[in-house]
Amino acid sequence: MPTSTRFVVAVHTLAILAINEGRPVRSEDLAFSVNTNPTVIRSLLSGLADAGFTTAQLGAGGGALLAKKPSHIALLDVYRAVEDSELFSMHRSPPNSVCLVGRNIQNVLRPTLDKAQAALEAELAQVTVADIAADIAQRGDFRMPS
């Protein structure tokens, strides 16, 4: 199960933006903190901007900025913005409808899987980017890498 790192990296990015309130941060600096390539960050920011969480200030001295107060961005919102695929994936090729089990397993399983996913999402809905940023800020003075 190769789950993507996008969600964690997106929260990481938004936390930096929250702590740098108002100051644009370059994708290069974000990438330096995340330890990845600037293009990876920009592609991620593209999705976050579509969702209305960030904006970009183009040109020299520009960079990424929060478009909403961090206390109004729940981790669930971030999760949904950057993580597209289903949590549980069903059969790769559809089960055999000749068999009673094959014909019904997906419909029978669906409510349980949906409930499980909803429970997970309810937890993510209770934490905001502001919470994460505050937790981090509490651990020491912030300093952007060189």
Place this chain on the structure above:
Amino acid sequence: MPTSTRFVVAVHTLAILAINEGRPVRSEDLAFSVNTNPTVIRSLLSGLADAGFTTAQLGAGGGALLAKKPSHIALLDVYRAVEDSELFSMHRSPPNSVCLVGRNIQNVLRPTLDKAQAALEAELAQVTVADIAADIAQRGDFRMPS
């Protein structure tokens, strides 16, 4: 964040075994219902057998059998038996410790991610293979494919 299809296929398989209580079911028949290759099923059954959920009757007329009452197999047990990796994956390469955010993001995020996963697992713990089998059986007479 796609999970593998193993979990759903494992539940599918166990449901068939539950409905065929006592009669060994060949991997070929299970594969026919799931619409995959018998070896995929056998490899899955290997893990389920290690977890103590199934046994195999070797030789002619053999096949897979439940080793526990289906009411004693929660979907969470199945999930853990066949799905190995973490639900949320952290940064591929470790974040930059020069940055306060990079240094702390994983520790700060961990409790929230753990809580979310626990909530999901709590839901899966409440449903058993017997529940699924009953739901399916209720939808019509069972008949093994030719």
Place this chain on the structure above:
DNA sequence: ATGTGTGTCACCGACACAATTACAGTTATA
């Protein structure tokens, strides 16, 4: 006008999963 930075595309390598083939080992049964 120039330099700085974003947005996006295309491509590559790594990796996990599923499908498939092959074959050794076990067991019912004729």
Place this chain on the structure above:
DNA sequence: TATAACTGTAATTGTGTCGGTGACACACAT
């Protein structure tokens, strides 16, 4: 006991997704 029917597992292949990388057009501050 010989044979056929199964399982268990190893090895190989195909495929999809993700993350990393380079290239380049576009936007904007100065």
